[in-house]
Amino acid sequence: MSRGVKIHVLQMGGMDITSPAGALMLNMLAMFAEFERGLLIERTKSGLERAKAQGKTLGRRPSLTEEQQNEVMDRLTRGESINGIARLFKTTAQTILRVRERRAAAITNANE
Numbered sequence: 001m002s003r004g005v006k007i008h009v010l011q012m013g014g015m016d017i018t019s020p021a022g023a024l025m026l027n028m029l030a031m032f033a034e035f036e037r038g039l040l041i042e043r044t045k046s047g048l049e050r051a052k053a054q055g056k057t058l059g060r061r062p063s064l065t066e067e068q069q070n071e072v073m074d075r076l077t078r079g080e081s082i083n084g085i086a087r088l089f090k091t092t093a094q095t096i097l098r099v100r101e102r103r104a105a106a107i108t109n110a111n112e
Contacts, residue, residue: 063091069099076100 007017015022051058064072068089075085086093
């Protein structure tokens with residue numbers, strides 16, 4: 001269904017993109033944009049890999065120190081509630097669960 005709408009891009013010298021030449025220019029600009037996006041992703045991945053190789057820690061800092069995480073694990077093994085531990089350390093239950101999961105994964109990896 002044609003509604004007779006035409007688009008004129010003024011920044012392209014008033015080129016009518018409904019014409020073959022205008023459609024070609026629009027497609028070329030889209031391809032350049034896609035190419036630039038690909039380069040950006042490639043450079044970002046390369047920078048992250050270099051940072052990891054240099055031993056830099058990526059992401060947010062842990063909300064609990066190593067010592068606090070050890071205490072969390074001690075409290076969990078003593079049977080204290082996750083919500084109670086979270087309140088004590090002024091954090092969320094999800095953080096406490098994450099500490100437990102990481103420690104369990106570390107033990108599993110060490111045993112393999």
